[in-house]
Amino acid sequence: MQPRRKQTPITIRSDRAAARLKLLTSDGRSQAEVIEEALERLPAPAGVNEDQSRWLAELDALIARVPKDSVMSMKDFDRLEYDENGDPR
Numbered sequence: 001m002q003p004r005r006k007q008t009p010i011t012i013r014s015d016r017a018a019a020r021l022k023l024l025t026s027d028g029r030s031q032a033e034v035i036e037e038a039l040e041r042l043p044a045p046a047g048v049n050e051d052q053s054r055w056l057a058e059l060d061a062l063i064a065r066v067p068k069d070s071v072m073s074m075k076d077f078d079r080l081e082y083d084e085n086g087d088p089r
Contacts, residue, residue, distance in 0.1 A: 010031075010035065021034060021035075
């Protein structure tokens with residue numbers, strides 16, 4: 001989750017929706033909580049979940065093939081790629 005200042009603001013252009021949001025937030029919940037809850041209740045367009053699930057499964061399979069101790073740290077990478085003065089080799 002991004003800090004609030006980096007998030008894109010949501011503009012509500014309907015007076016009816018703004019009034020409904022004000023009513024739903026009167027119990028202390030934030031506008032973001034109310035909107036997220038409403039969006040979770042809506043069904044996703046057909047095919048989106050299938051495509052996303054397939055993509056995530058492929059990504060998980062790729063990650064599983066990488067040995068855990070084979071990942072190079074940034075310190076090791078910098079040592080290989082740059083000399084003692086910080087210049088590229």
